[in-house]
Amino acid sequence: MTSEHMLAPFGVKTAGLLHHNLKEAALYQQAIERGEGEIAEGGPLVVKTGLHTGRSAKDKFTVRDDTSEDTLWWDNNAEMSPGNFEALWSDFREHLEGRELFVQDLFGGADPQNRIAVRVINELAWHNLFIRHLLRRPSDEELERFDPEYTIINLPSFKADPARHGVRSDTVIAVNFTKKLILIGGTAYAGETKKSVFTLLNYVLPERGIMPMHCSVNVGSDGDAAVFFGLSGTGKTTLSADPNRQLVGDDEHGWTKDGLFNFEGGCYAKMIRLSAKAEPEIHATTKKWGTVLENVVMDPETRELDLDDDTLAENSRGAYPIHYIPNIVEDGQCGPARNVVMLTCDAFGVMPPIAKLSTPQAMYHFLSGYTAKVAGTERGVTEPTATFSTCFGAPFMPRHPSVYGELLRRRLEETGATCWLVNTGWTGGAYGAGERMPIAATRALLNAALDGSLNTERYREDENFGFLVPMEAPGIETDILNPRSTWADPAAYDQQARKLAEMFRRNFEKFEAHVAEDVRKAAPGS
Ligand SMILES: Nc1ncnc2c1ncn2[C@@H]1O[C@H](COP(=O)(O)OP(=O)(O)O)[C@@H](O)[C@H]1O
Numbered sequence: 001m002t003s004e005h006m007l008a009p010f011g012v013k014t015a016g017l018l019h020h021n022l023k024e025a026a027l028y029q030q031a032i033e034r035g036e037g038e039i040a041e042g043g044p045l046v047v048k049t050g051l052h053t054g055r056s057a058k059d060k061f062t063v064r065d066d067t068s069e070d071t072l073w074w075d076n077n078a079e080m081s082p083g084n085f086e087a088l089w090s091d092f093r094e095h096l097e098g099r100e101l102f103v104q105d106l107f108g109g110a111d112p113q114n115r116i117a118v119r120v121i122n123e124l125a126w127h128n129l130f131i132r133h134l135l136r137r138p139s140d141e142e143l144e145r146f147d148p149e150y151t152i153i154n155l156p157s158f159k160a161d162p163a164r165h166g167v168r169s170d171t172v173i174a175v176n177f178t179k180k181l182i183l184i185g186g187t188a189y190a191g192e193t194k195k196s197v198f199t200l201l202n203y204v205l206p207e208r209g210i211m212p213m214h215c216s217v218n219v220g221s222d223g224d225a226a227v228f229f230g231l232s233g234t235g236k237t238t239l240s241a242d243p244n245r246q247l248v249g250d251d252e253h254g255w256t257k258d259g260l261f262n263f264e265g266g267c268y269a270k271m272i273r274l275s276a277k278a279e280p281e282i283h284a285t286t287k288k289w290g291t292v293l294e295n296v297v298m299d300p301e302t303r304e305l306d307l308d309d310d311t312l313a314e315n316s317r318g319a320y321p322i323h324y325i326p327n328i329v330e331d332g333q334c335g336p337a338r339n340v341v342m343l344t345c346d347a348f349g350v351m352p353p354i355a356k357l358s359t360p361q362a363m364y365h366f367l368s369g370y371t372a373k374v375a376g377t378e379r380g381v382t383e384p385t386a387t388f389s390t391c392f393g394a395p396f397m398p399r400h401p402s403v404y405g406e407l408l409r410r411r412l413e414e415t416g417a418t419c420w421l422v423n424t425g426w427t428g429g430a431y432g433a434g435e436r437m438p439i440a441a442t443r444a445l446l447n448a449a450l451d452g453s454l455n456t457e458r459y460r461e462d463e464n465f466g467f468l469v470p471m472e473a474p475g476i477e478t479d480i481l482n483p484r485s486t487w488a489d490p491a492a493y494d495q496q497a498r499k500l501a502e503m504f505r506r507n508f509e510k511f512e513a514h515v516a517e518d519v520r521k522a523a524p525g526s
Pocket residue numbers: 230231232233234235236237238239250269270271272273274275424425436437438439440442
């Protein structure tokens with residue numbers, strides 16, 4: 001299907017071949033024929049993204065104009081002048097002239113009342129397949145009267161110019177809320193597109209009293225929903241794919257006063273060292289036709305994957321429609337959360353594997369958004385670095401964190417949901433000395449938390465952080481519950497824990513003026 005006029009309203013004079021709403025098979029064939037990817041044993045499409053194998057957070061800009069001036073949190077969002085955006089847009093249009101393009105019309109948001117209609121225009125067929133997997137597909141009927149409110153144009157071959165566009169490299173993600181337009185150039189990492197839609201919803205939904213969240217969601221057999229907040233790599237995707245619970249979504253959701261809804265229709269899972277034993281549902285998607293494998297290494301002869309090979313990227317990914325996971329909620333909607341879990345991958349080995357949070361503590365940890373990154377590849381460097389990314393997703397939050405924080409408080413008060421902090425990071429010592437928490441242990445603790453059995457156990461108050469740590473849990477060795485007892489040198493634990501508490505306090509200073517006293521008092525050591 002072609003259309004000569006679709007780009008005319010933008011001022012593009014000569015349209016190239018425009019592939020509008022191609023389905024999976026056609027996009028597959030296009031991707032192969034154009035040399036964008038190769039087929040692996042079992043059928044997945046394997047692609048490489050070159051230089052950028054993760055998001056370019058520092059190359060993301062928002063246009064500062066009348067629309068955004070008073071609504072954006074400018075301390076966190078880099079600004080672009082309207083003039084620079086015009087120059088960029090003009091150069092994008094030139095780049096679009098005569099170009100063969102792939103266009104998908106999709107929804108962001110499973111809730112028909114609260115979704116946005118997005119037209120995604122791609123240079124790469126596999127990017128178009130990716131976003132068709134990740135977002136929600138309109139029915140044929142809905143497509144006929146589809147009216148795209150937002151447009152995202154993604155041209156990896158476009159090179160931005162710092163002098164002309166006011167950017168910092170040849171990579172750009174430019175968000176314009178007035179024009180309802182996002183321009184992505186100079187990167188082929190597919191995650192930029194899905195996180196751009198997330199950014200739009202994070203801007204739009206708070207005005208409707210809906211809390212947008214960087215979280216996964218699943219539902220138990222009696223309809224009890226659980227929300228898993230967490231920064232990249234903390235376990236949202238891994239832990240939400242639970243054979244005993246129905247998956248709603250792995251990364252982005254909204255929480256209305258009535259319930260939860262997925263923004264997406266697909267998942268984007270980390271592939272590096274993915275284990276068939278620990279994560280069977282996700283692993284099975286690597287053998288399915290349709291799955292897009294980004295920067296996964298494959299033997300060119302046998303077409304077998306090597307998920308342990310990190311030569312292309314540590315952040316290798318698999319994108320698949322959510323129905324590739326066996327146990328899902330088809331319509332992407334469910335009731336309100338009964339449990340809210342905040343995931344952290346604490347490479348200092350300080351945080352307990354699970355703790356119960358009061359509402360003010362949950363607010364404190366939500367605004368803090370703590371996780372840790374393990375040391376880089378430099379030899380001999382074993383000290384991890386703490387990352388504080390507010391709302392567990394600062395790069396995607398256009399508004400001030402207090403906006404999202406207040407929505408969280410409202411939802412917690414309405415529902416009385418129980419809040420937990422879960423450490424999927426190190427135990428037995430910090431990174432270098434201890435080891436990462438076994439996935440099976442995290443799952444066992446989560447099961448106990450979600451089915452209510454942890455609620456009846458005995459707790460101690462953590463001496464540094466003040467939250468309640470269970471002293472026993474069904475099917476779990478008691479030792480692991482108290483990180484101090486897993487360290488060879490408990491005094492070293494105390495020192496590390498005090499250091500981390502101090503990092504929390506320093507990070508929180510910028511929020512102190514914006515929160516109620518009970519949240520300030522939830523700080524470690526208060
Ligand atoms: N205890 C654990 N809990 C969750 N994930 C773990 C754990 N131990 C190791 N992992 C690994 O950490 C990564 C978590 O990544 P993922 O679930 O994709 O995070 P997110 O979706 O939050 O970005 C996966 O590669 C998973 O195999």
